[in-house]
Each structure stands twice: as C-alpha cells, then as structure tokens.
Amino acid sequence: MIDNTAFWTLTVLLGLGTFLIRFSFLGLFGRRSLPDWALLHLRYTGVAVFPALVTPLVLWPEATGGTPDPTRILAALAAFLIGLRGSVVGAIIAGMGTLYVLQYLSQFV
C-alpha cells in the first residue's frame, strides 16, 4: 500500500523537477546562441542517449528478473535491422513480432 501523503509529495515534486530539467537550457539559453563546441557535441545527443537506454533493457530485462533472454536479443536485432531501412512502423512490428513468434516457438523446444 502506498501512503497518500508520500504519493502526492513525490508526484508534485517529480512533476516540478522534471519540468525544470526539460526547461533548463531552453529556458536559460533560449535567445542566446550556443558556442560551436557545444553545438558539435549536441548533434550527437540522440545517438548518445538512446543506445545507452536500450542496451541494459535488452540485455537484462526486468520481465525475466534480469537474466539475458535470447528471444529478446534477437527481437531487438530484428527491430534494429528493419529500423536501419528507415521504417519506424516496420521496426516496431519486426521487434514485437519476432518476440511473439520466438516466445510461441520456444514452448516446443
């Protein structure tokens, strides 16, 4: 059971804190131009954050209690390969589809 006061304190502060994180640079530096070295690094924000987010989720999924699961690793690879061809929907279908098919097949192994 989650305590009511604890929940509301956490939710309000988390909402506020998350907003301040999101607002940080956009709010403070909005109308100023950033130096070149910063722009150079910021070009890599997406490719620097997303793989770091994905890798642990694929290697040590919470659903299996953190043990590596070959079906999820293969499904992630399938999503990646289709994603490289530029299709978001294709990548999502390939990823989830591969996982479902492999999970179904693994019953018979």
Add this chain to the structure above:
Amino acid sequence: MTTTAMTRAQAFWRGYLDCAPFILIVVPYSMLFGVVARDAGLDVLQTMSMSVLVIAGASQFTALALLQDQAPVFIALLAALAVNLRMAMYSAALVPHVGHARLGTRVLMSYLMVDQAFAVAVKTYEEQPGMSPAAKVAYYFGCMVLICPFWYGCTLLGALLGRAIPESYALDFAVPVCFIALTAPLLRSLPHVFAALISSLAAIAFAWLPWSLGLIVAALIAMTAGAQAELWLRRRQESRS
C-alpha cells in the same frame, strides 16, 4: 521533400504525421502504466495526476516501484529525476532550433518534451536546414499534439481496464523497441555510428552505477566520442585537400 519555405500549418501537419508511427508504442506503454499503477494501489485520480504532471513514463515506473518498496520519498524522487536527466540534453539540443520562441511557448514546449518528439523533430531540423524558425516550432507542436492525448487517454484506459491485459503480451518490450526505432534512422554518418556504439558499450560498462546514472555517464562519453570523431574526420579531409 523540398526545403522551400514550409508554412507553419504545413510544418505542423508534417510533424503530426511524422510522429504518428509512435502511437503504436505510446498506446501499450501508457496502458501498461495505468495497469501497474492501479495494481500498486493508486486510485484513478492519482494515476492520472502522475501521468499528466510528469509525462515521462520511465521515471513514473521508477517512482512507483520505489514507493511500493517503501523507499523514502526523497530517494524515490532522486531516482526518478535521475532517469529524466537525459532531457536536459534534449533541452540543450533544441536551443539552436527553437530557442528563439517566446518564453510562454518555450514553457509549453518544455512541458511536452518527450523522447519521441525530440528525436523526430531534431532529425527533421537537421535534414531540412531551410526550415524557418517558426516552422520548426510548429513542427515540434505537431509531433506532441498527437502523442499527448494518447498518453493521457491510454493511461486512463489502462487504469480502468486493469488486469484485463495479460502479461504474456510482453508490453514491457515495447520500450526498447521504441528506442531502437528512434535510433536507427539517426545513424546517418560515421561519427553517429561511432557515438551509438560507444554509448551502448559504455552503458554496459557503467551499468553498476546507482539510480540510472550509468545512462548519463554513457551519454556524455558517447557525445564526446561522436564530436571527436567528427573533428578527426574533418581534419583528415582538410589534410588531404
């Protein structure tokens, strides 16, 4: 697609369409949050308040799990905020594109800043350098106006349906699949590929850090790696010519 002046309305609807595929992810993910939150003992109002005030799925799951484990509020808060720290990097990366907007607009853009909108918007801005500043802002809102109602609505649906959704759907896996779908199109140059590789390896190397700080460390290392790779390639080209 031509880069000749896109009107604001055109940019808005392009953003709307470009973000549409991510509905496939937002629907199951927000429903899952609704289900898990009700399961943890929150009522519908509490569940919805969290989704509306925070709009950041990963941190909501983190906060909920820690509250359920009876962790002190302060610890749960720090852990959940650490998960969201990556958005400070998004915020910085958006400055050169939409930083010119009025303060009120920037406040609204900040509230709406989620992974999908950030990734889709920045990719388009870089592919279309001819886009006007006003069109960039309109495009960003186009992305979010589509995602946001689904986020709220499907959290509510999940909260109301509860355990009617069986676990065998492995909905948790929708999250990594989403980020893979976001990453793949970003790998458009050698330094980008290099940065992604370093990011992945560094995430493994720093997985032991508490409170998802491994993510932040890995991201900073990978950004540096990408930037240095770009500089190195540039120098090599210059010395050749």
